[in-house]
Amino acid sequence: MTAALAVLALLVALVLAGACALLLWQLNGLKARAAALTEQVEALEPAPPLPADLEAALGAGTRRLLVVEILNPLDVALSRNKVAGVVAAMAPERLRRIVLEQASRELVTEMAAEGLEVEVRVHAAR
Template sequence: MTLAIAVLALIVAVVLAVICGLLLWQLRTLKLRAEALADEVSLLEPAPPMAPDLEATLGAGNRRLLVVEVLNPLDVALSRNKAAGVLAAMAPERLRKIVLEQASREMVAEMADQGLEVEVRVHAAR
């Protein structure tokens, strides 16, 4: 009876050793893959630096930022007000600012209607 238990214990030990060997082999494979991926990541171009005001806003931690860029503020202004063409010719930056401020107010109102509490700020690029 003790011989049977010893043989059974030996078989269990061999099976466990084989399983440990397979796990170690998988771990080695994963380490090699992680090193290869890290090498690929290091070759990627770095992200452009954030504007200082955005860095100050985000700080450290898990905050996330949704960025919306209005690509056609002058077209929007012209579609809403025909007199905006004169302002666009004389002070295009001022008109862009007005459109962005209006868009931010509209976004806050629309998101509030959806139950989202948001803060919208206009940030200028460096």
């Protein structure tokens, strides 16, 4: 009976040793993966800082903002007014500002028609 218990204990010890070896192998794989991910994170460029007025608006981060960027303000201006081509050639930044101001007014009007109370502000990116 003692020999049977000794054999059983040996088998249990071997199974436990195998399980430990498997876990150690997995742990080493996870360490290598964590090191690779750390290198990838360090290689990432930091996000550009927010403009100061937008940073102030976010505060502690409890507010949620919807950001809309108009990617083609000059095209929009040209499609609405033929004289905009001349203005775009002479003062493109002024024309962009006009398009943004008009778009923000239209956005407020459309949102109000849907029953949404919104505040629209134009922020300048750095």
